Amino acid sequence: MNISSIIDIIDGELQNSPSISFIYNIKTDPKKVIEGDLFLAKNYEEIIIALKNGAFGIVYDFEMEVLDKEIAWIKVFSVDESLVKLFRFKFSTFNLEVYYCDKxxxxxxxxxxxxxxxxxLISSKLYRSTKIIENISEDEIFFSSDEELIKNIYPNYKKFSQKDYKIYNLIEHSLFETSFSYEEKYFxxxxxxxxxxxxxxxxxxFFDTDLDFHKLAxxxxFKPIFVDKYLNIIDFGKSNKFIICQKNLDLLVNEISYLEKKYKYGKTIFISPIFIENxxxxxxxxxxxxxxxxxxxKENFNAIYxxxxxxxxxEEILRLSLHENTELF
Structure with a gap:
């Protein structure tokens, strides 16, 4: 891709008169830069690594002197926005199958x-997915769980089907293990x-083939961490005490409702960085x-969410040494 085209796409300002005019691929990890790449930098230290690895162009949004006049130095308002614009440009040249789905x-x-x-799969942290735009194919199927992001990248995206399926013979062996029938198959x-x-x-x-259900591990x-009375992690189902963690805030409401509905017989404690009403x-x-x-x-509980x-x-916090555990009690 021509440097002049890149500057137009990301609304950048060329800070020098480079001898190169073309770059091959876009990278956000300085360690993966090879000769001919355009590197989108977060800080000075990353730029130094990218230069050593042969970057032909640097995109940045902070004060920085031109260290190598032979390559292109492009200053932008926001590196993150520039990456979105590069994705949008790349995607716009193809007729693609792109979906938004929940997390x-x-x-x-x-x-x-x-x-x-x-x-x-397009990560909500877009810099993790830059390899996707190196060689886009119309045979590929793209998914993202960030609707605002995918809307910016490819406005013609579709929402992935989330039907209300008819299931039979539902058996909830526990909060975390389920058997049921769907169409002609028993899970x-x-x-x-x-x-x-x-x-x-x-x-x-979607896959329309047999899945290896062991991979659901x-x-x-809503994956439990079972613990004993000393809060040591133990095997699945070997205790009546468990901990559930959920970092994704979009899933909290449904998971809390599910826990309150399905686990009325146990004492549940909720832990969060801030107070939650209701x-x-x-x-x-x-x-x-x-x-x-x-x-x-010192809390008496069956479940902690x-x-x-x-x-x-x-899990790292809970995996203290036996000596540390005994000191706590």
Missing amino acids: VTFDLLNIFKYLNKQIK QKLKIPSLYINQFLDVYN KFSH LKEKQIVLENLDDLKHVIK IMGYDKIKV
Whole structure:
């Protein structure tokens, strides 16, 4: 792509008179830059790495001197907006199949995408998906769970089907494990809550082939962390105490409603960084996740629902050494 075309697309200002006039690919990770790439920089340190790796052009939105007059230095108002504009330009030259789907469906697609190499998932953090625009094909199918983003990139996007499927013989073995019949197939003890059966069937029908249901172990939404009385993590179903984490705020309302409806017989505590109104159960405001074990060690609970914090981080906090655990109690 010509440097002059890029400048027009991203509304940039060329800060020098470079000897190069063409770039090959767009990169946002300085370590992946190779000779001929255009690099979109977040800071000075990234630029130094990109230059060493052979960048032909630098796009940036902060004060920066021209370090190499041979390459193109393009200053913009916002690097993030520039990346959106580059995606929009690339997508506009093709007739593509582009879908918006909810976060649960997006994550299920990610689990089973190995079944169809034409599936391309666009992260809401767009810099993670720049490889997509290196070699776009009209045979590919694009998905995003960020509707505003996909609207900016490809206004002719469609909403991925989320039907209200007719299921039979529903058995909820627990909050986290479900069996049911759909059409001519019986799904036995899937590691997925009944809350997300519709999304699961959307993905199942989309692939139109047998899925390896063991891969649902990677499904992270409403996924329990079972703990013993000392808050040590133990195997699935080996305790009557569990912790659910949900960082995605868009899913909180439905998951909380599901928990309150399906788990009336257990004591639930809600934890969040800020106070949430209208919760029926006890609520704890936790501004620092490192304090989690100290806060809940004396609480009597069956379930803890943690809002706004990542499951992996919560597991790290809980995986203290035996010595640290015994000191807490």
